[in-house]
Structures are given as structure tokens and as C-alpha cells.
Amino acid sequence: DTGVSQNPRHKITKRGQNVTFRCDPISEHNRLYWYRQTLGQGPEFLTYFQNEAQLEKSRLLSDRFSAERPKGSFSTLEIQRTEQGDSAMYLCASSPPGAANTEAFFGQGTRLTVV
Amino acid sequence: QQQVKQSPQSLIVQKGGISIINCAYENTAFDYFPWYQQFPGKGPALLIAIRPDVSEKKEGRFTISFNKSAKQFSLHIMDSQPGDSATYFCAAAGTYKYIFGTGTRLKVLA
Numbered sequence: 218d219t220g221v222s223q224n225p226r227h228k229i230t231k232r233g234q235n236v237t238f239r240c241d242p243i244s245e246h247n248r249l250y251w252y253r254q255t256l257g258q259g260p261e262f263l264t265y266f267q268n269e270a271q272l273e274k275s276r277l278l279s280d281r282f283s284a285e286r287p288k289g290s291f292s293t294l295e296i297q298r299t300e301q302g303d304s305a306m307y308l309c310a311s312s313p314p315g316a317a318n319t320e321a322f323f324g325q326g327t328r329l330t331v332v
Numbered sequence: 333q334q335q336v337k338q339s340p341q342s343l344i345v346q347k348g349g350i351s352i353i354n355c356a357y358e359n360t361a362f363d364y365f366p367w368y369q370q371f372p373g374k375g376p377a378l379l380i381a382i383r384p385d386v387s388e389k390k391e392g393r394f395t396i397s398f399n400k401s402a403k404q405f406s407l408h409i410m411d412s413q414p415g416d417s418a419t420y421f422c423a424a425a426g427t428y429k430y431i432f433g434t435g436t437r438l439k440v441l442a
Contacts, residue, residue, distance in 0.1 A: 250428075250429065250430075259421050259432030259434050259435050260430070261432070265428050275429075308376070317427075317428065318426065319425075320381060322378060323376045326374075
């Protein structure tokens with residue numbers, strides 16, 4: 218296991234369609250995060266999982282967004298009824314157990330384009 | 333209070349020079365300060381990080397200087413190389429999430 222894996226790398230969808238992204242964290246990392254990054258900006262926090270529990274959600278995560286981590290391993294992020302404003306890079310990161318705030322390792326991201 | 337302010341927005345440095353990027357934060361509850369390097373189309377890669385009980389940390393050509401009283405921290409890239417040309421983000425960690433700065437686009441001229 219060489220790092221955080223995200224699939225697909227690119228997704229083009231029509232407005233109004235649903236999309237789902239997958240993240241496989243580094244083995245034994247119990248913490249998993251989703252971020253969104255738009256062009257020219259820093260990543261913005263979306264949600265955080267510790268094992269299978271979703272402990273924090275940003276107000277950026279509207280009711281069209283849902284994230285799961287059913288068995289505390291991989292995670293999925295679903296966007297329903299996509300809008301053009303959802304076009305962004307969706308990044309997943311994972312951290313090992315231990316101190317509350319520690320190093321987070323990011324995947325290569327999923328680039329979403331809503332047309 | 334949740335913002336992290338980063339400057340400059342862009343930076344051009346000659347090969348072999350020192351690149352300096354600065355960040356400032358407001359929330360004293362932040363307790364972990366990483367720097368990330370990002371190339372176009374790639375995810376951010378962790379470069380170096382510091383905790384507030386340390387004033388400086390060095391790893392190879394990369395140094396973080398941390399001023400707790402001023403609530404500021406900076407990244408110094410010594411002997412900058414063209415391969416360092418990328419966007420750099422500072423971040424501050426609080427309550428299991430990172431707050432990122434807006435990024436600095438660094439270009440190192442050969």
C-alpha cells in the first residue's frame with residue numbers, strides 16, 4: 218500500500234446526475250477526511266471519519282452530499298443532483314491513530330466537471 | 333478566527349536562492365502546522381510540519397520557523413531548484429481538520 222487511492226481520477230457528468238467517488242486510505246489509518254479544492258484555492262474541509270463514525274461535517278456539505286465509511290476502511294462521497302458549482306477537485310486524506318492532530322496524507326483527487 | 337492568511341500569492345526566485353512563504357493564524361487552539369506542496373493535477377504532498385512547542389524545524393532544504401506569540405509561521409526553501417516550482421499551502425490543524433491558506437505559486441528560474 219503506497220498511499221491514499223482515489224477513483225475515478227476524472228469524472229464528467231451532466232447537471233442533475235448523481236456521482237459517487239471512492240477513497241481507499243492508507244492501511245491502518247483510522248482517520249479519513251474529504252476536502253474540496255477549486256482552482257487557485259486551498260482545500261476546504263468537507264467531512265471527517267474516525268473509523269466508521271462520521272464525527273464532523275462542514276456546512277459546505279449540503280444535503281445533496283453524503284459520505285460513508287461503512288466498515289471503517291474505504292469511504293465513498295456521493296453528490297446527488299449535481300450542479301455546475303460542484304465542479305472541483307475532491308480530495309481524500311487519511312491519518313494514523315494517535316495524537317488528535319497529526320500528519321494527513323492526501324490522495325491524487327477526483328476531478329469533477331459538471332456540464 | 334478560522335482563517336489562515338498566506339503570503340505572497342506568487343513568488344519568483346532564482347535557482348539557488350531562498351524562497352520564503354509566510355502564514356498567520358488567529359485561533360490559538362490550533363496545535364499542528366503542516367506545509368504541503370502541490371503540482372498541477374496532483375494532490376497535496378506533505379513537506380514538513382511543526383507543533384507550537386518548537387520554534388524551528390529543519391528537514392533537508394526545508395525549514396519551518398514558528399512564532400507562537402505573533403501567531404505566525406513561515407516556510408524557508410534553501411537552495412531553491414526548478415523542481416521546487418509548485419504551489420505551496422500552509423495549514424493549521426484544529427479539532428481534526430485542517431484550515432488551509434490560499435496558496436503560494438512558486439516559480440524557480442533556472
